Amino acid sequence: MPCQQSLRITPSSKQQDRATMTKDDAQQRIDDLRRDIWRHNRLYYVDARPEISDRDYDVLMEELQGLERDFPELITADSPTQRVGGEPIAGFVTRRHGIPMLSLDNTYNPGEIRRFHDYVMRGLRGETPTYTIEPKVDGVSIAVRYVAGVFNRALTRGNGMEGDDVSANLKTIPSLPLRLSCTEPPPLFEARGEVFMSREGFQRLNERRVASRRRALRQCPQRHGRYPEATRLAGRRPTPARHRLLRPG
Secondary structure, three states, X not given: OOEOOOOOOOOOOXXXXXXXXXXXXXXXXXXXXXXXXXXXXXHHHHOOOOOOXXXXXXXXXXXXXXXXXXXXXXXXOOOHHHOOOOOOOOOOEEEEOOOOOOOOOOOOOHHHHHHHHHHHHHHHOOOOOOOOOOOOOOOEEEEEEEEOOEEEEEEEOOOOOEEEXXXXXXXXXXXXXXXXOEOOOOOEEXXXXXXXXXXXXXXXXXXXXXXXXXXXXOOOHHHHOOHHHHHHHOOOOOEEEEEEEEOOO
16 A cells, blocks of 8 residues: 655645635645644654644644634544544443454463464465564554544454444544555555553553542553543553554455
C-alpha cells in the first residue's frame, strides 16, 4: 500500500476568512487540516518527535473545529475533532469477531520451545524458519477494524469468538489512528494487539486520584475489568501495542 505524503501546513498558512468561504473551499481546507493534524498526532504520540509547539497544534485544531461548526455537513467520523471531548462508556455491547481471536500461549520450559520448533519444521517441510522475539505486553487484548481505511470498531478478545465493543473508549486514545495513512487501503483491515498503560501514565492516574481525595491504586484498573476508568482518568493516553495484522479475505 503506497503511503500518503501529508501536507505540511503551518498555522498561519492557507487561512481564509470563513465568512467568504464556499463549501468547496471549506472542504479543501478541512482536508488539508485533517491531513496535517493526523501527521502531527503521529509525530507526537507514536514517533515522539513533534515538529510544532502545542500552541501551533491548538491553532490548527481550533481552525478545523471552526470550519466544522460552520459546515457541519462536512464532519466525518474519522475527523480529529471527533475524538476530542469524547467520554468512554461503561456499558458494552457484545459482538462477534470476523476471525476468531485466539490467545497467545506461554511456556517456561525449554523443552516445550524445542517441541514447538520441531512442529514448525514439520509444517515447513525443510524450509528454515526465522523467529522474531519481542516482549509480551500484558494489557487488554483488542481487535481494531478499519473499513476502507477508516476506523470502524474495536472489540476485546472476550471468549475468542465474541468480544465487547469498546470503540468509544479506543477513539479517545490519541496514538490510535482514525484513518490509515495510505492512499489505497484494503476494503477490510484489522489490527490486533494490546492496550496498556505505561508506568508514567499509571503514576499520573494515581496523582489525579490523590488530588481528588481518592485512594491511590496498587494495580492498573484495566487488569480488573475497569478499563473505562483507566482510559478516562489517565488523560486518555493508554497505548496500543500491535502484534498481529489481518486482512480478512
